[in-house]
Structures are given as structure tokens and as C-alpha cells.
């Protein structure tokens with residue numbers, strides 16, 4: 001599936017570079033002031049993954065995250081966006097609201113909360129808890145520097161679905177003009193407007209399956225998640241950054257759409273994993289394209305001194 005996504009872009013336009021930087025994104029982002037179109041990322045969750053990378057206590061999360069506010073804000077262009085995929089946490093049986101508190105704190109510093117997207121996991125982890133059901137979704141907060149960030153909704157249109165064909169075959173008299181709903185709710189519809197339409201805009205609920213296999217990192221998100229936001233919120237040839245890059249999923253999505261990409265990760269092992277995955281993806285694309293293009297991606301690791 002990932003190969004299919006990767007070859008959507010015509011070859012001649014797919015020449016994009018991805019740089020993997022081993023370092024702290026607060027420092028490394030200084031080199032990109034005012035250049036970035038989109039930051040799309042999944043920061044470490046509070047106290048999660050204690051064994052794998054530095055953990056932050058939920059009570060300290062806002063303070064910790066705010067140390068990234070200036071580096072992120074300064075790196076973005078005026079039309080740029082920040083997408084944070086994050087989930088809150090249950091502490092002693094109750095949902096801790098560090099995520100909401102972080103978004104509120106960012107708003108006081110000048111970020112506009114444009115929308116809250118929901119990533120609906122079509123294959124959630126099963127489980128049983130005394131007071132809760134299995135967790136089937138995560139937030140993706142869309143924040144920006146201006147109220148009118150770059151936004152290309154046409155890029156995420158989806159096929160209208162086969163139900164329309166059968167419904168439109170049976171257009172009655174009432175379908176040819178706008179009809180108000182029978183219960184006087186104020187909603188109305190004009191079915192004839194759907195004739196010849198092939199696509200519709202999606203909602204802000206994104207249904208994607210969890211990544212089943214651990215790809216050398218404990219918290220990988222599906223390629224399709226950053227892919228959706230990169231299409232929606234960054235121009236062609238734009239610059240996409242993931243400042244908590246992990247195993248480089250955002251890089252794979254960016255390159256497949258022909259965007260320039262910078263991945264910053266403070267764990268050397270995960271940087272290596274990101275490079276491995278990006279090379280693997282490049283090789284898969286070359287096979288798919290019958291070796292027409294010898295080097296589709298350029299992946300470099302900038303070593304920390």
C-alpha cells in the first residue's frame with residue numbers, strides 16, 4: 001500500500017530531499033527560521049515509553065512542551081501550520097488534561113487553534129477496563145500563526161462512493177429542486193447537484209488503521225496520517241518538518257508527495273531507523289518504476305558534533 005501512495009506523484013516532480021538531523025529540535029530548528037510550511041508531528045506522550053525515551057510527567061507536560069513554542073513558531077512561514085497528533089493519559093483512573101492545557105497555553109502565545117481533527121483508529125488495541133472502553137481515537141490539533149493558513153482542501157477530496165450512482169438513477173420530482181427537511185429542522189438538500197460529481201470533501205475525522213508491526217520504534221503512526229495533512233496544509237514543493245521524527249514516517253509521506261522534508265530526532269538509533277526506512281522506500285519506488293529514475297530521494301544524516 002505504501003508503494004501505491006509513493007508513486008502518486010509524477011516522476012519528474014518527485015525529486016525531493018529529506019534530511020535526517022540527529023539533535024534537539026529546539027536547537028536544530030534555528031537553521032530554518034521562516035522557511036517551514038508545515039510542522040506535522042507526534043510528540044512524546046506524558047510518561048509514556050519510559051523505557052524508550054525521556055519521559056515527561058503529565059503535571060510537567062505543559063511547561064516542557066512550551067519550550068518548543070518559540071522554535072516552532074519562528075521556523076514556520078506566516079502561512080504555516082503545526083499539526084500535533086497527541087492523546088491524553090489516564091492518571092489514577094482519571095483522564096489527565098495536559099493535552100488541552102498545552103493547546104490552551106499555546107493559544108495564549110499567539111497560536112490560532114484552527115481545528116481539532118480526530119484520528120479514528122479502525123483497529124484499536126483490545127482491552128477491558130473497569131470504567132472505560134477501548135481507546136479508539138487520538139487528537140490531531142491544527143494550529144497556525146495566522147487565521148488563514150495555507151489550506152488546499154481539494155487535495156484531500158475522496159471518491160464520492162457508489163451509493164450516489166444508484167441514488168441518482170432514481171431522481172424523483174422532489175430531487176430536482178431544493179427540499180427542506182420534513183421535520184422542519186432547517187436543513188435542506190438538492191440531490192440533483194450531485195449529478196456528475198466524482199469526489200467530495202472528507203470530514204475532520206480521519207479513519208486509519210494503527211501500524212501493526214513495530215518498525216524499530218515503539219510509537220509509529222501510519223504513513224497515511226501525516227500524508228493527509230501534508231496534502232491539505234503544504235504547497236507542492238513546500239518544506240515539511242517533523243521535530244519528533246522517531247522512525248521517519250513523516251519523511252516517507254513527504255517524499256512520496258514531492259515535498260522537501262527535514263526530520264529531527266534526538267535519539268541516534270531512531271535516526272538510523274528513519275534512514276533505513278527511507279532508503280527502503282526509495283528502493284521500493286525504484287523497483288516499481290522499472291529503474292527509470294536512479295535516485296529518487298536523497299537522504300542524509302547530519303551528525304551531531
Ligand SMILES: C[S@@+](CC[C@H](N)C(=O)[O-])C[C@H]1O[C@@H](n2cnc3c(N)ncnc32)[C@H](O)[C@@H]1O
Nearest residue numbers: 024025044053219220221244246247249265266
Ligand atoms: C512519539 S515518537 C514519534 C514517532 C514517529 N511519529 C514515528 O512514526 O516513528 C516521539 C519522538 O520524539 C523524540 N524526541 C523527544 N524529544 C525530542 C527533542 N527535544 N528533539 C528531537 N526529538 C525528540 C523521541 O526520541 C521519540 O522518538
